[in-house]
Amino acid sequence: MDKRVVFDEERCKGCELCVTFCPKNIIYLADRLNRQGYRPATVTEQEKCISCAICARMCPDCAIEVYKH
């Protein structure tokens, strides 16, 4: 399926604000480093996303885009 939440992983600084506020607890920091040296936030269970955009509204780096089907 198409992704509902898309992270610009190179922009992410791994602050975990999105992880903290996601009502579905599906965001986590990936086990890899981006070019800045941070572990980027990511979602694998896209089907559980409810497109509430709370993650995007709490992201200080505007690194998240949200889609609704």
Add this chain to the structure above:
Amino acid sequence: MRKIFERPKSLAEAAQHYCPGCTHGIVHRLVAEAVDELGLAGRTIGVSPVGCSVFAYNYFNLDFVQAAHGRAPAVATGLKRVLPDRVVFTYQGDGDLASIGAAEIVHAAARGEKITVVFVNNAIYGMTGGQMAPTTLVGQKTTTSPYGRQQEVAGYPIRVAEMLSTMEGAAYIARVAVISPQSVARARKAMLKAFTAQLEGKGFSLVEVLSTCPTNWGMTPVEALKWVETAMMPVFPLGVFRDWEVGEA
């Protein structure tokens, strides 16, 4: 499939230099969203301060002037008086606005300059390395108050929103926070209202935003959000302190 959240047009693509979890980025986005929602992108001029947000001019797709330390309200006064059809806002931290720029902000408010001020208060000097600011809480540890701010020596934090709300030239004064989805939504509304005050020529408007400094507070970004709520908000209560539509709150 419909896109329901994306970067506002007035917020530039440039990567921001702020530390991980610093809420400056959220406040930048709220300003850009307000400018876009009110359709002001072509005629808005920002004035950036000295402090962490000194490079704000790189982060907005708007015209910008960078002012000398604390002088953003004076620069904005000049811009607005020469170009009254433009929307002029300053973006200032607590070191810039409440310390070296205290005179400028007080007199800009007293004169009722038709400018909008976005005042980001994180109770510390960020860029210079975590020194005590005029807004530092009593007992708060900083590099220049290693045992905590002592009121016998360093006095008490300045409540900027309350102080400026006594000015008759002020149309709208509010204090908000960006520590939760709910508080961000309220901050967004306050930002819209502050720009509306200017658009309608009602006078000076200011939104004080309680913000975080995880790096200099020595906390994780999530701990820092909690500290705003448990330590800052009792000293800096949220609310609307002046609103031209309802009279003095």
